[in-house]
Amino acid sequence: MIIASMIVKALPENIDEVVLKLNNIPNVTTYGVHKEENIILLIEADSEDQLKDLSRYINSEFEGILGTYPTFVASDEEMEDVIKSSN
Amino acid sequence: MSLSRRDFLRASALSAAATTLGIGSIFGNEAFAKAKIDEADFMQDSKGVQWHKSVCRFCGVGCGVMLGVKDGKPVGIRGDKENTVNSGLLCVKAFYLHQMITAKNRLLYPMIRKNGKLTRATWEEALDLVASKFSEIRDKYGPDALAFYGSGQAETEETYVANKLFKGHIGTNNVEGNPRLCMASAVGGYTTTFGADEPIGTYDDIEKCDLFFIVGSNTAEAHPVLYDRIARRKRQNPNVKIVIVDPRKTPTNKIADLHLQVIPGYDLAIIHAIAKLIIDNGYTDEQFIKDSVNFSDGKNPITYEDYKKFLEKYTPEYAAKQCGVNADDIVKAAKLFGETPRVMTMWCMGVNQRVAGVFLNNLIHNLHLLTGKLGKDGCDSFSLTGQPNACGGVREGGGLCHLLPGHRVVANEQHRKEIAELWNVPAEKIQPKPGKHTVAMFDALGKGEIKGIYILCTNPAQSIPNLNKYLKGMSDAFMVVAESFHPTETSQVADVVLPAAFWGEKEGVYGCTERRSQHMAQALKPSGEARWDGFILADIAKRMGYGNNFEHFTSVEAVWTEYIKSTKGKDMDLTGATFARLKKVRGLRWPVPSEDHPGTTHRFTDGDPYFPKDKAAGKRMYFYTKPDGRATIFARPDKGPEEPTSAEYPIALTTGRIMEQWHTMTMTGQVPELVRAAPNPYVEINPEDAKEWGVKTRDKVRMVTKRGSLIVEAKVVDRPRKGTIFVPWHWPESLTNILTIDAVDPGSKEPEYKVAACRVEKA
Amino acid sequence: MKKFYLALLIIIAAVVVSYGFIGAQQSQGDKHPDVDWTLSCQECHSEMTPEVYKDWELSKHGDVDFGCYICHGDGQEVFYPKGTDERCGGCHAAQLVEFEKTKFNSCYDCHNGHTLKFHNE
Ligand code: SF4
Numbered sequence: 001m002i003i004a005s006m007i008v009k010a011l012p013e014n015i016d017e018v019v020l021k022l023n024n025i026p027n028v029t030t031y032g033v034h035k036e037e038n039i040i041l042l043i044e045a046d047s048e049d050q051l052k053d054l055s056r057y058i059n060s061e062f063e064g065i066l067g068t069y070p071t072f073v074a075s076d077e078e079m080e081d082v083i084k085s086s087n
Numbered sequence: 088m089s090l091s092r093r094d095f096l097r098a099s100a101l102s103a104a105a106t107t108l109g110i111g112s113i114f115g116n117e118a119f120a121k122a123k124i125d126e127a128d129f130m131q132d133s134k135g136v137q138w139h140k141s142v143c144r145f146c147g148v149g150c151g152v153m154l155g156v157k158d159g160k161p162v163g164i165r166g167d168k169e170n171t172v173n174s175g176l177l178c179v180k181a182f183y184l185h186q187m188i189t190a191k192n193r194l195l196y197p198m199i200r201k202n203g204k205l206t207r208a209t210w211e212e213a214l215d216l217v218a219s220k221f222s223e224i225r226d227k228y229g230p231d232a233l234a235f236y237g238s239g240q241a242e243t244e245e246t247y248v249a250n251k252l253f254k255g256h257i258g259t260n261n262v263e264g265n266p267r268l269c270m271a272s273a274v275g276g277y278t279t280t281f282g283a284d285e286p287i288g289t290y291d292d293i294e295k296c297d298l299f300f301i302v303g304s305n306t307a308e309a310h311p312v313l314y315d316r317i318a319r320r321k322r323q324n325p326n327v328k329i330v331i332v333d334p335r336k337t338p339t340n341k342i343a344d345l346h347l348q349v350i351p352g353y354d355l356a357i358i359h360a361i362a363k364l365i366i367d368n369g370y371t372d373e374q375f376i377k378d379s380v381n382f383s384d385g386k387n388p389i390t391y392e393d394y395k396k397f398l399e400k401y402t403p404e405y406a407a408k409q410c411g412v413n414a415d416d417i418v419k420a421a422k423l424f425g426e427t428p429r430v431m432t433m434w435c436m437g438v439n440q441r442v443a444g445v446f447l448n449n450l451i452h453n454l455h456l457l458t459g460k461l462g463k464d465g466c467d468s469f470s471l472t473g474q475p476n477a478c479g480g481v482r483e484g485g486g487l488c489h490l491l492p493g494h495r496v497v498a499n500e501q502h503r504k505e506i507a508e509l510w511n512v513p514a515e516k517i518q519p520k521p522g523k524h525t526v527a528m529f530d531a532l533g534k535g536e537i538k539g540i541y542i543l544c545t546n547p548a549q550s551i552p553n554l555n556k557y558l559k560g561m562s563d564a565f566m567v568v569a570e571s572f573h574p575t576e577t578s579q580v581a582d583v584v585l586p587a588a589f590w591g592e593k594e595g596v597y598g599c600t601e602r603r604s605q606h607m608a609q610a611l612k613p614s615g616e617a618r619w620d621g622f623i624l625a626d627i628a629k630r631m632g633y634g635n636n637f638e639h640f641t642s643v644e645a646v647w648t649e650y651i652k653s654t655k656g657k658d659m660d661l662t663g664a665t666f667a668r669l670k671k672v673r674g675l676r677w678p679v680p681s682e683d684h685p686g687t688t689h690r691f692t693d694g695d696p697y698f699p700k701d702k703a704a705g706k707r708m709y710f711y712t713k714p715d716g717r718a719t720i721f722a723r724p725d726k727g728p729e730e731p732t733s734a735e736y737p738i739a740l741t742t743g744r745i746m747e748q749w750h751t752m753t754m755t756g757q758v759p760e761l762v763r764a765a766p767n768p769y770v771e772i773n774p775e776d777a778k779e780w781g782v783k784t785r786d787k788v789r790m791v792t793k794r795g796s797l798i799v800e801a802k803v804v805d806r807p808r809k810g811t812i813f814v815p816w817h818w819p820e821s822l823t824n825i826l827t828i829d830a831v832d833p834g835s836k837e838p839e840y841k842v843a844a845c846r847v848e849k850a
Numbered sequence: 851m852k853k854f855y856l857a858l859l860i861i862i863a864a865v866v867v868s869y870g871f872i873g874a875q876q877s878q879g880d881k882h883p884d885v886d887w888t889l890s891c892q893e894c895h896s897e898m899t900p901e902v903y904k905d906w907e908l909s910k911h912g913d914v915d916f917g918c919y920i921c922h923g924d925g926q927e928v929f930y931p932k933g934t935d936e937r938c939g940g941c942h943a944a945q946l947v948e949f950e951k952t953k954f955n956s957c958y959d960c961h962n963g964h965t966l967k968f969h970n971e
Contacts, residue, residue: 005101033323071107074096165943
């Protein structure tokens with residue numbers, strides 16, 4: 001399981017529509033619109049390939065999107081290290 | 088520290104995105120919560136502080152609060168993060184609750200007036216005096232010469248014991264409480280429209296609502312944590328709209344999309360105009376109207392067509408002229424109401440404290456009935472409560488002169504029988520005629536018709552309207568005041584003052600705005616000689632010869648257990664909310680008919696345990712508290728205020744609260760921090776008026792009404808509309824209620840604190 | 851990748867706050883100057899320290915009108931020249947965390963006292 005977050009920038013005019021459509025994609029959750037044009041997305045993908053596919057899809061298939069900006073990627077396995085190093 | 092990996096990752100992912108955008112941690116808190124202090128640690132921390140689960144002592148939002156105790160002393164307060172009402176967040180008042188427990192003005196021993204002076208007495212002396220005086224008055228002048236005046240801040244158990252003593256044993260229905268001054272019109276609205284008191288939905292609807300229609304409520308200051316939930320909903324979903332109808336610009340305006348700044352007392356026409364526009368533009372839910380709605384002119388049934396005809400006069404232009412707003416804005420508001428699928432209306436004292444209070448409540452319900460925006464996610468006609476237990480203790484517990492416990496009324500023979508049986512008294516003991524409502528009660532004190540009164544946990548010598556008229560009656564009568572604090576305006580003129588255990592020193596149940604009953608733990612021993620109000624009342628009952636029926640009240644739980652029996656099978660069934668269960672959970676929302684029932688989010692529809700599927704026969708909502716299952720849309724006249732402005736008194740005076748203070752400052756006035764926020768009494772004056780009158784901020788001005796006059800500092804600020812002034816009523820040294828009018832709504836008997844005519848001059 | 855996680859943990863720790871609000875009235879030595887105490891904090895500070903006032907006004911606390919007193923006390927009877935973590939935790943109980951288990955000592959390590967934003971923004 002891979003968990004990633006990204007910021008999707010969209011034109012304020014169509015942002016609501018974009019949010020609706022994004023929410024319809026399986027494994028994708030939106031977390032509100034911020035500062036007018038930024039949508040925060042959480043993606044939970046089975047594999048890195050699926051994540052790439054999803055990102056590409058969002059980037060190219062959607063109208064009104066100005067850009068996508070990945071902010072975080074991690075897999076379950078790496079998580080082990082994080083917990084150990086933080087304790 | 089337990090930590091689900093995936094939650095941690097999700098939280099980290101969201102946090103990273105949020106930080107990139109520079110928006111901090113407005114979400115993801117829940118995910119983080121899992122990575123934090125676990126429950127056991129939370130309740131007993133490493134510094135040796137034991138945390139107890141409770142509920143805020145102030146407003147009707149009902150936030151979960153934890154009281155920290157170390158070595159038998161209150162040391163801190165924090166929000167209860169497990170409580171879904173506030174998820175750990177608190178407003179400024181609750182933050183200082185622990186300081187109020189040990190405040191300097193705590194009353195620590197009983198006092199009796201001797202030779203005109205209150206002097207220390209023993210409990211024996213004090214209770215004997217009260218019992219013998221009350222018995223004497225009862226025997227000499229009859230039971231109706233006695234009265235009880237309670238509070239929406241008393242626990243349900245306390246109100247229950249008082250009700251049982253006065254209505255069931257002494258035999259008078261002169262049992263009232265300060266919710267008469269704040270919620271009675273909401274009760275009137277709910278019972279006439281839907282057949283039963285209290286909202287249909289819950290706070291859960293906030294997170295699903297797309298239009299908040301806020302009428303006569305300064306939510307940001309009066310219900311801050313609720314406001315935060317609304318603001319957050321809007322922040323996360325910019326499509327959410329907020330429309331406000333209020334004579335003042337208040338801090339709530341920060342989130343408003345549209346503000347209809349009405350002339351105080353004239354907003355009924357607006358609601359009618361919106362109803363008309365909803366019908367004219369086809370925004371109605373015709374199926375819902377056909378299935379679940381009746382029409383009435385207040386006396387007789389009318390038809391839908393009659394109602395439409397009635398509305399003809401209420402064009403936006405007519406309403407705009409009546410209310411002093413733009414017709415376009417009314418059209419905009421109606422369009423938003425009609426087109427937004429999920430709408431919640433919220434209102435508070437601006438609607439209730441009016442001579443047309445019940446009417447206005449009805450009209451608000453009309454909008455939701457016309458559009459069917461009721462009984463489903465994100466929709467409700469949702470009244471906000473001022474006090475923490477007005478709903479639970481007084482409305483549900485039957486602490487008003489026409490009510491009996493469990494949403495019953497004294498006028499109903501069957502209801503009297505049921506309660507008499509529970510109380511183990513003959514049914515004739517409970518009078519069928521309602522007692523004296525609050526204003527009439529204090530009037531009767533002045534006239535000598537009521538000779539003895541027991542006042543619990545409230546301060547009428549500051550809070551009732553047109554004070555000058557009633558103060559003398561209070562000092563003349565034999566007045567007993569049970570309070571945690573002294574002196575208050577009321578305790579000062581009492582004959583006997585009894586020290587009551589305060590919040591944290593007693594356990595009990597509060598029921599908040601959303602039908603949620605919550606248990607408050609006892610974390611401390613009562614200060615000084617203070618005792619629990621329930622025990623004090625039971626003791627007086629015993630001394631008056633009614634001991635048998637109060638003997639078993641040896642604990643708060645015993646009272647609660649008897650009380651919830653009265654709710655069995657009623658629309659407000661609390662049978663499943665046993666004391667033991669309430670101690671564990673963060674409240675339960677009735678109806679909750681059994682211990683395995685989770686509580687109810689929407690009434691009168693699927694999911695309500697009392698929703699009669701057979702009778703409903705496919706209808707989405709069935710109002711089973713009405714004989715035919717239909718709620719009523721009322722064609723009510725657009726009644727104005729009792730005292731319109733005139734040449735002599737050209738300014739509309741309206742009163743209210745500020746965020747940092749609570750009612751008469753008995754508690755919040757003890758906290759230096761809260762006092763600092765607004766150290767002096769003041770009046771808000773519109774800049775245009777101020778210019779005309781030659782008044783600047785901090786100048787002294789005199790306000791004069793037909794009833795009295797008062798001098799305070801001016802605060803020139805663009806909040807009240809021109810021609811209106813706003814005066815907070817907190818400061819005991821400056822009794823705002825000398826100015827207010829004691830005219831009441833003919834249905835709810837709630838006084839019109841929100842509108843009086845006055846004159847302002849430079850002092 | 852490790853570095854990235856470290857940065858992340860810093861962010862997370864910034865969100866969380868220490869152990870609850872213990873209302874111990876510890877004084878921090880300094881006294882608030884003696885002023886006209888009939889004024890509210892805001893009335894005076896909007897003129898005397900306009901920049902700080904502006905920061906506060908635009909912050910979330912300013913937005914909901916939670917005044918200076920909430921972190922600093924009333925100035926006269928209780929005064930905290932600097933805010934204390936204990937006070938933060940009272941209202942923000944959902945953010946409570948044990949600092950010992952983080953690399954931080956105070957809420958204010960990361961949150962600016964008046965804007966309430968992260969320092970690095
Ligand atoms: S919003 Fe009301 S219930 Fe919640 S903390 Fe403030 S006063 Fe108490």
